[in-house]
Structures are given as structure tokens and as C-alpha cells.
Amino acid sequence: MSWPRIVCPPNRSLLRSFTERTVAVRVAHPHQAAQAAARVWESGNHLFCVIIDSSFSLDKIELGEDLKHVPLAVMAPSWGKFRHLARRLERLRDFNLRIYLPGDVLENLAGLRILSSLGIHTCAVLGNGRMDWDALTDLMTYAVLELAPHASMEPFSFIASRHDPFSYLEWGALYFDDPKSFLHLDAKGRVALSAAELRNKQFIASSLKEIGEPAEFPAIRDRLQSWRQFFVDNHPCASCGGWKICLGRFAVALPENQGCAGFFLELMDVARQYQARKVQAEELRIWQP
Amino acid sequence: MATVIFKPTEACNARCIYCDVVQKKPRAPVTMPLETLELFFSRINEFLREKPGEEMEVIWHGGEPLLLGPDYFYQAFHFQEKHCAQTGSRIRHSIQSNLTLFSREFTDVMKKLGITSFGTSYDPIENLRGLGRKRDSQAYNRRFMEGIRLVEEEGFGWGIIYVVTKLSLAKPLEIFRFLSNFSPSGAFMFNPVLLYGRELEHLKVTPEEYADFLGAIFPVWWRHRNEFPQVEPFSSLVGNLLEDSRSLMCCDSGACAHHHINLLADGSMSQCGRSADWGLLDYGSIFDKSFSEVLADPQRDVLLERNTILPETKCKGCRFWDICHGGCPLDAWSASRSFLHKSEWCYAKKGFIEKYFEPLVNPCAIAGEGWMAKEDSPPPSAQPRKKGRTRKSKPAPEKEESGDLPWINPIGGLGDTLMISGVLKQVVEKDPTRRFNLVARTKYRPMLEGHPAIAHIGHPPPGAGFISTNYWDHMDYRSPGRRAFQILARIFGLKPVEERLYVPWELEDDPAFLELFPWKSRNVLICQSSDSPRKQMGIEKWEALVEMLAGDQVGVFQAGKMQDRYIRGAYSLLGLTTPRQLINLVRHFDAVVTSDNFIMHAAHLCGTPAVVLWGPTDHRVYGYSGQIHLQSQADCEYPGGCLGPENGHLYQIICPQGPAHCLNTLPLATIYRAVMGLLEKP
Numbered sequence: 001m002s003w004p005r006i007v008c009p010p011n012r013s014l015l016r017s018f019t020e021r022t023v024a025v026r027v028a029h030p031h032q033a034a035q036a037a038a039r040v041w042e043s044g045n046h047l048f049c050v051i052i053d054s055s056f057s058l059d060k061i062e063l064g065e066d067l068k069h070v071p072l073a074v075m076a077p078s079w080g081k082f083r084h085l086a087r088r089l090e091r092l093r094d095f096n097l098r099i100y101l102p103g104d105v106l107e108n109l110a111g112l113r114i115l116s117s118l119g120i121h122t123c124a125v126l127g128n129g130r131m132d133w134d135a136l137t138d139l140m141t142y143a144v145l146e147l148a149p150h151a152s153m154e155p156f157s158f159i160a161s162r163h164d165p166f167s168y169l170e171w172g173a174l175y176f177d178d179p180k181s182f183l184h185l186d187a188k189g190r191v192a193l194s195a196a197e198l199r200n201k202q203f204i205a206s207s208l209k210e211i212g213e214p215a216e217f218p219a220i221r222d223r224l225q226s227w228r229q230f231f232v233d234n235h236p237c238a239s240c241g242g243w244k245i246c247l248g249r250f251a252v253a254l255p256e257n258q259g260c261a262g263f264f265l266e267l268m269d270v271a272r273q274y275q276a277r278k279v280q281a282e283e284l285r286i287w288q289p
Numbered sequence: 290m291a292t293v294i295f296k297p298t299e300a301c302n303a304r305c306i307y308c309d310v311v312q313k314k315p316r317a318p319v320t321m322p323l324e325t326l327e328l329f330f331s332r333i334n335e336f337l338r339e340k341p342g343e344e345m346e347v348i349w350h351g352g353e354p355l356l357l358g359p360d361y362f363y364q365a366f367h368f369q370e371k372h373c374a375q376t377g378s379r380i381r382h383s384i385q386s387n388l389t390l391f392s393r394e395f396t397d398v399m400k401k402l403g404i405t406s407f408g409t410s411y412d413p414i415e416n417l418r419g420l421g422r423k424r425d426s427q428a429y430n431r432r433f434m435e436g437i438r439l440v441e442e443e444g445f446g447w448g449i450i451y452v453v454t455k456l457s458l459a460k461p462l463e464i465f466r467f468l469s470n471f472s473p474s475g476a477f478m479f480n481p482v483l484l485y486g487r488e489l490e491h492l493k494v495t496p497e498e499y500a501d502f503l504g505a506i507f508p509v510w511w512r513h514r515n516e517f518p519q520v521e522p523f524s525s526l527v528g529n530l531l532e533d534s535r536s537l538m539c540c541d542s543g544a545c546a547h548h549h550i551n552l553l554a555d556g557s558m559s560q561c562g563r564s565a566d567w568g569l570l571d572y573g574s575i576f577d578k579s580f581s582e583v584l585a586d587p588q589r590d591v592l593l594e595r596n597t598i599l600p601e602t603k604c605k606g607c608r609f610w611d612i613c614h615g616g617c618p619l620d621a622w623s624a625s626r627s628f629l630h631k632s633e634w635c636y637a638k639k640g641f642i643e644k645y646f647e648p649l650v651n652p653c654a655i656a657g658e659g660w661m662a663k664e665d666s667p668p669p670s671a672q673p674r675k676k677g678r679t680r681k682s683k684p685a686p687e688k689e690e691s692g693d694l695p696w697i698n699p700i701g702g703l704g705d706t707l708m709i710s711g712v713l714k715q716v717v718e719k720d721p722t723r724r725f726n727l728v729a730r731t732k733y734r735p736m737l738e739g740h741p742a743i744a745h746i747g748h749p750p751p752g753a754g755f756i757s758t759n760y761w762d763h764m765d766y767r768s769p770g771r772r773a774f775q776i777l778a779r780i781f782g783l784k785p786v787e788e789r790l791y792v793p794w795e796l797e798d799d800p801a802f803l804e805l806f807p808w809k810s811r812n813v814l815i816c817q818s819s820d821s822p823r824k825q826m827g828i829e830k831w832e833a834l835v836e837m838l839a840g841d842q843v844g845v846f847q848a849g850k851m852q853d854r855y856i857r858g859a860y861s862l863l864g865l866t867t868p869r870q871l872i873n874l875v876r877h878f879d880a881v882v883t884s885d886n887f888i889m890h891a892a893h894l895c896g897t898p899a900v901v902l903w904g905p906t907d908h909r910v911y912g913y914s915g916q917i918h919l920q921s922q923a924d925c926e927y928p929g930g931c932l933g934p935e936n937g938h939l940y941q942i943i944c945p946q947g948p949a950h951c952l953n954t955l956p957l958a959t960i961y962r963a964v965m966g967l968l969e970k971p
Contacts (some may be wrong), residue, residue: 167474225438232431238470239413244470
């Protein structure tokens with residue numbers, strides 16, 4: 001296991017406490033983003049991206065010209081008013097960014113589709129799973145199978161292109177929530193396994209130095225193996241057809257299946273179609289000898 | 290291969306409810322002493338030296354073999370090194386363990402013994418498997434999962450045996466999903482619980498129940514079988530019935546008498562675990578007898594007699610004899626106290642196949658052409674057709690109703706479609722009531738629309754039964770020279786047939802084409818095109834050929850796709866014709882020069898003489914008699930051609946030899962002479 005990337009605030013002294021790491025810095029406002037990126041570069045680390053974790057709707061997020069070459073993950077609670085956003089769409093396309101919107105708001109699903117159709121890369125945040133799974137299925141089908149040109153929409157594109165029936169697919173890294181790919185630090189350098197655990201101050205180490213070899217660190221190792229507990233407990237998720245791409249991520253929020261199984265089964269089917277389409281692309285031609 | 294089921298200990302840390310080992314009074318010694326272990330390897334060496342062509346499989350069994358500890362296995366390895374210096378390479382070890390005791394200390398010695406995978410077993414249902422006298426299934430599950438994790442981390446594979454009990458019957462799909470989720474790239478196997486003489490009514494299953502359990506899972510497995518690991522008995526049945534890749538377990542092989550020896554900790558030998566438990570087929574002790582003597586023991590004769598007696602008695606006329614052989618002799622003995630009966634689990638296999646397997650996998654069987662109409666099947670007298678019986682379980686569809694008809698999912702190139710069309714024509718000629726649905730796919734529809742065998746073209750409903758035309762995945766395809774057309778015919782239940790192609794429309798001329806073309810007195814159609822770059826001869830060579838033909842006043846026309854490279858000097862029809870138009874046109878030419886492609890098939894259909902240029906594919910598989918086949922010899926790592934079985938992934942990849950690839954080695958003069966030979970024929 002290679003060293004996970006670091007997600008941390010753009011605290012100068014924190015960034016200087018380690019070097020040669022790949023870092024995603026999290027800021028609350030777009031105007032902090034350019035400075036945050038600069039601090040990463042100054043610290044001798046590599047910038048993975050700047051996460052703009054905004055409490056404002058997308059239409060109110062203004063990205064400056066100085067961010068054009070900075071990889072951005074823009075997280076907004078909603079996409080706001082289209083008439084406001086429309087003026088910025090042309091410019092948004094110029095940025096190296098992915099827009100994250102919660103998938104549990106129907107308007108956001110429409111927004112994700114529109115943004116994608118306009119060539120802007122997006123990601124639906126599935127959160128706790130309390131969402132309209134049918135609407136999400138429609139969006140997913142659009143994202144993966146629609147032939148009209150559109151930008152990628154995660155997690156669907158990621159899953160469809162990487163689904164392998166003979167192995168599990170972990171896609172938490174799309175949300176920076178996979179300790180194999182990301183560890184989260186607070187301003188004091190304390191380490192958490194996910195953004196939610198960071199917020200709840202559930203730390204696994206007081207600093208990165210304690211981690212040593214990540215694959216051998218008990219908390220990381222246990223988290224990476226935590227899926228096995230579903231089988232020990234004979235949890236219903238362990239017998240679900242969608243397990244290989246869900247891995248029980250809604251087991252706590254949705255103790256009784258409320259649509260997630262159907263959605264993930266559908267997603268597997270769509271992934272099959274997507275992969276078959278790639279293989280059989282020649283069929284799009286009229287005929288071949 | 291001789292097989293020793295080696296039970297060096299009958300001790301076990303678990304108390305699985307259905308296990309015989311923990312129920313019976315332990316024999317002494319519980320664990321095989323090292324002296325006996327050493328003798329065991331000495332006996333193996335003796336056997337392998339006597340039989341230089343033989344191998345021996347040692348299946349570590351128990352009890353729980355990991356209870357022996359790593360040192361015991363090191364001792365075994367040491368004895369093997371000591372006694373089998375010359376024969377050790379012919380010893381194969383495997384192991385069956387519950388894995389709850391696995392630790393990294395076992396890794397080295399397991400690898401030294403050549404063990405790469407563990408056979409294990411598991412049941413998510415509580416209180417069936419468990420540790421200690423209290424049968425603690427929670428603790429068992431935790432330790433089992435830990436064992437699996439370690440085994441994976443240490444680079445071993447593993448597979449699961451799942452024992453089907455009455456408690457499983459209510460949730461077959463749940464269990465199947467659990468196992469396939471848990472073991473996405475491993476393998477698992479369903480076995481019915483065997484409770485000989487034990488009062489565990491709440492666990493017992495009947496053969497019918499077991500067949501229904503499998504039947505509930507089978508459609509799900511079958512539909513996405515390429516996405517599941519090896520699942521038994523399904524994978525073997527498909528191999529045995531559809532692909533001729535005969536793979537029979539000991540209980541079905543009818544041959545266990547030749548190979549199997551059960552060895553217990555005290556050195557006593559028997560046929561297998563159950564015969565030892567029941568005091569049957571006692572072959573004596575390892576202290577007194579060599580393995581050769583044990584394998585020649587006259588008590589084994591009765592097991593072999595089954596193979597001659599059962600086909601004339603209990604199994605007479607059974608079309609599944611070849612894959613069953615009456616089942617396990619010990620099962621038979623358990624029910625009837627005689628080995629000369631079939632297994633009481635007969636229905637589990639037969640019922641499953643007839644009720645669930647055949648209707649889904651081989652609708653041809655229902656329509657009257659089962660796989661038992663194969664060339665290698667027993668004569669009809671010994672094998673009454675089950676037509677009526679299978680129809681009873683699922684009525685044959687009415688002629689014009691498309692609802693229950695099997696769906697043909699056509700794949701491959703247009704040449705393949707012409708072959709499918711030809712096969713289907715012969716299917717309906719043989720049985721005018723047979724019809725199929727065709728999955729609507731842009732490429733194939735125009736070729737098969739209106740075909741007398743096709744009732745409907747559309748989109749299959751969920752649960753539809755499919756016939757796939759991917760003959761290249763068929764086992765026969767691996768035999769050199771097995772013809773694609775005949776494999777397709779066999780997929781549709783036909784015996785070897787005449788290779789006639791067919792199109793479901795009247796061949797008509799398009800006046801526009803005929804009038805506009807600059808016909809000469811002799812005209813040749815050439816086609817360089819193929820989906821595979823490996824099947825395309827170099828353009829320069831084609832141009833040289835065209836120049837030579839033009840010098841002889843031969844009109845040369847080039848057919849192909851819009852994006853094909855134009856061959857200078859030819860009259861280009863690239864992208865101007867539909868496949869139907871092209872077939873109509875082919876018959877107007879005096880000869881066709883082509884690679885292995887659609888035009889080659891079309892020429893055969895129209896009776897137009899053809900020179901076919903073969904490189905990475907084999908003319909014996911695809912070419913037609915009457916055509917001139919110029920086969921180049923591959924000078925590369927694929928002497929039989931790189932586009933044979935198992936090499937599908939190379940199809941669209943350019944040959945690394947570049948312009949020197951095999952098809953380009955065909956001498957131009959040879960091609961030219963062959964074409965002129967055709968043109969000069971009266």
C-alpha cells in the first residue's frame with residue numbers, strides 16, 4: 001500500500017511538518033483556494049487538489065482567474081438559481097474542477113445532469129443514502145449510457161468503468177473517504193480516517209509520524225478490512241446483489257433496504273452495458289465484412 | 290492420479306452439527322505418529338517408483354489438519370525430501386481445513402509442500418458450525434474470517450464447500466449471494482447434507498429438495514455466469530453437458546475404485562472416509578501393504594462391477610449415465626446395503642437437469658434436440674429420448690407464439706451470421722415447428738429478417754432463455770480443424786450437416802449497379818477488409834496483384850467498408866453497398882480474391898469461385914471446399930495462428946511483426962496464378 005494522500009487545512013506550519021506528500025487542502029471559501037494551493041507548493045508537498053467546502057450554493061461561488069490551473073473539488077449544498085449560474089457556466093468549463101452536490105435533493109439531481117450536459121464534471125454525494133433512488137437511477141443511466149456528449153458524473157462513471165465482477169470496488173476516494181487513498185488531518189496534525197470522523201474528532205493518531213507503515217497501522221488495517229464484519233454478522237448487505245460495488249456503505253443509515261439494493265443492481269447492469277458497448281464499439285458501424 | 294485422502298488426525302476444534310468425525314468415538318491414536326507419517330512417504334515413494342507414469346495426490350483432511358501445527362507439516366516435508374528425492378515432483382498436496390487455526394507460521398511449509406489453495410467450508414446460518422463443545426458459531430465465524438484474511442494476505446487461494454441443510458432451503462438465493470459476494474474470485478460448491486443414520490430431522494434434505502434448492506439459484510448463476518466464480522455443480526454440468534470438457538468428481542466418475550485410498554491416523558486404509566467410518570472396504574494397514582497392493586485389492590471389483598451392471602439394471606437407458614455412473618457407491622450402500630444400486634441422490638442430479646437446467650440452458654432439448662443426440666452419445670436403443678418427458682415439464686412452444694421461444698443472441702461478424710443463417714435453415718428443414726426469437730441488433734437484423742426460423746426480432750424479456758452463437762467459446766473450437774459451421778450446428782442440436790449457407794431473401798440484381806459498372810470480359814472482386822488487422826494482407830501486395838490482373842485485361846473491383854484503404858487500380862465499391870447488395874453482386878463476378886471475411890462466405894453462398902488468403906486463422910475451420918485456400922505459415926509464438934482459441938483479445942491488435950506478419954508472406958505469384966487459374970477455367 002502506498003502512502004495515502006493527506007487532506008488537511010491550509011495551515012502553513014502543518015504543511016511544513018511533512019514533505020513529499022500529496023496533499024488536498026480544504027478551504028471554506030473560494031477566495032482562500034489560490035493561497036491554499038500556493039502554501040502546499042511552498043511546503044515541498046505535491047498538490048492533489050483544493051477542496052472548496054462551501055456552505056453557499058453553487059451559483060454564489062465565484063472562482064477567480066488565479067484558480068484556472070489549480071485542481072478543484074467544489075462542494076456546495078445546492079446549485080442555487082440557474083439564472084445566476086448560467087452566466088458563469090462558460091467560465092466554469094475552463095477550470096480543472098469537479099462539482100459535488102448532495103444527491104438527496106431532487107433539484108440537485110437535475111443540476112448535476114445539466115452541468116454534465118454542459119461539459120462540467122460533477123459528482124453526486126450519496127451521503128447517508130436517504131434519497132430518491134429511482135431519480136438517482138435515472139441520473140446514473142444518463143451519466144453512463146447517454147450517447148450525447150457530456151462530462152463525467154461520479155460516482156457513476158467511475159464505477160461503470162471499473163466494475164469487475166470478480167473483485168470489490170471501493171469508490172470512497174471520490175469523496176476523499178477511503179483511508180487507503182486519503183488520511184484527514186486537523187490543524188494540529190491529528191489524523192482521522194474520514195472527513196466525518198475528523199469533524200467528530202475521532203482521531204486514530206496524534207500525528208502522521210505515529211502511523212509508520214499505513215498498511216500495518218491497526219486502525220487503518222481494521223478499517224480496510226471492516227467489510228468482513230458484514231460476513232461475520234451475516235448482515236443482509238452480505239447477501240445483497242449489489243454488494244460488490246456498495247460494500248454496505250448504507251448499512252447504518254438504511255438498516256432495512258429502502259432502495260439502495262435496487263439501485264446498485266441497476267448500476268451493475270448499466271456497468272455491464274457500458275463495458276459491453278466499449279467492446280462492441282464496432283457494431284456502431286453499419287457493416288463489416 | 291492416485292489419491293490418498295490423508296487423515297492424520299481425527300481431532301477437530303469445531304463441532305459442526307452434521308460432521309461425522311466429531312460424533313464417533315475417537316480411534317487411537319487420534320494423531321498419526323511421526324513413525325507412521327514417515328512410513329507413509331516411504332510408501333508413496335515405493336508406489337511412484339513402481340509406476341513411473343503415475344502421480345499421487347495427498348489430500349490433507351481430518352479432523353482439522355491445522356491442529357497438527359506447522360511442525361508436523363515440516364516433518365511431512367522432511368520425510369518427503371528424505372524418501373521421495375526422485376519422485377517428489379510427482380506428489381501433489383492439497384488440504385481441506387476450517388482455517389480457524391491458520392496462522393502465518395503455516396505459510397512457509399504449505400508453500401514448500403506446493404499447496405497454493407485451501408479447501409474450506411462455511412455456513413452463515415448460526416449454530417451449524419461452531420467452535421468447542423458449545424458450538425460457538427460467532428467465535429467460529431470471527432476466526433474463520435481472520436483465517437481467510439491471513440490466507441489471502443499470504444497469497445493462497447481458497448474455495449468453499451457449502452453444505453445444504455433444511456435450514457438453507459428457505460433462502461437459496463440469499464446463500465448464493467452471500468457466497469459469491471464473499472468469494473468473488475474463488476470457487477464454491479453446494480453439497481447436500483449427508484446424515485447417515487442420524488436423527489437430525491431439522492437438517493435433513495431430500496434429493497428433490499436439494500434439486501429445488503439448486504434450481505432456485507441456477508437461473509441467476511446462468512444469466513451472469515461469466516461474472517461469478519466457479520460454482521459447483523453448475524460449472525461442471527455446463528462443462529460436461531455443453532462443452533464436452535468432462536470433469537467428474539469422485540462420486541460421479543465411476544472410477545474411484547482405480548484411484549482412491551483413505552488413510553487414517555492408525556495407518557488403516559479403506560476406500561474413502563465413509564467406508565472407513567462404516568467398516569467397509571477395509572484394505573488393511575499401511576504397515577503391511579503397499580499402495581499398489583491396496584489399489585489392486587479385489588474388494589474394489591464390486592465398485593467396478595457397477596459400471597457394467599447398473600447400465601443394464603437401475604440406470605438402464607439413463608441419458609445421464611456418462612456424467613453420473615450411478616453416483617457414489619457409498620450413498621448406494623447407505624440406502625440399500627448394496628453397492629450395486631444407484632445412489633439415492635440420483636434424482637438430485639437428474640431432476641435438477643431436467644427441471645431446471647435443460648429448460649434454461651438448452652431449449653433445443655425441449656424442442657426435441659437434446660445434447661444426447663450428440664455423435665458420441667450411446668445408441669438410441671440404450672437411450673430413449675426424453676422428448677415427451679421434457680415437454681411435460683415445459684411445453685414446447687406453439688409455432689407462431691414467440692413468448693417462450695429461445696432467444697438467439699447473435700454475435701461475431703457478418704460471415705458468422707451467414708453461417709448461423711445456414712444452420713437455422715437446416716434446423717427448420719429438419720423440424721418445421723422449431724422457431725427462435727432473435728435479439729434485435731443493428732448489424733444482424735438485415736441479414737436474418739424474414740428467416741423461416743425466426744419468429745420475432747426484438748428485445749428479450751427478463752428471464753428469457755438464450756442461445757449464444759459464440760462458437761469460439763465452445764470446447765470443440767479448441768480441437769484443431771473443428772469446423773466453425775459444425776460447432777454452430779451442434780449448438781442448435783444438429784448432427785454434422787452439409788455446410789450450406791442461406792439468406793432469407795431472393796437474390797436480385799440492382800440495375801443501377803450492373804449498368805454503371807465498367808465490366809470487362811473477366812471480372813474479379815477483391816476484398817482486403819477485415820475487422821482484424823492480422824487478417825489483412827498489405828496494401829502494396831494487393832496493388833501489385835491488381836496491376837498484374839489489369840495487365841491481363843481483368844476488371845478488378847474492390848468491396849469493403851467506407852474506411853478501408855483503397856487499392857489503386859481497382860474500381861472502388863468501398864462503402865457503397867449494403868451487405869445484401871454485396872451478396873447480390875458477388876454472383877456476377879468470375880472470381881473473388883479475399884481474406885477470411887464476409888466476402889469469403891458470400892462467395893460460397895453464391896457459388897462464385899474464390900481464392901482465399903489465410904494468415905492467423907485456419908482454412909480448415911472456416912474455409913469451404915471448392916475454394917482455393919492459400920494458407921501462410923505463422924513463424925511466431927502461435928504456430929497454429931494467433932487468432933485461434935483463447936486468443937480473442939488479439940483480434941483487433943496489430944501483429945507485432947508488422948509488415949512481416951504471416952499473411953504478408955504469401956507469395957504474390959502464387960496468388961496471381963491461383964486467380965488466373967480460376968479465370969481460365971472453362
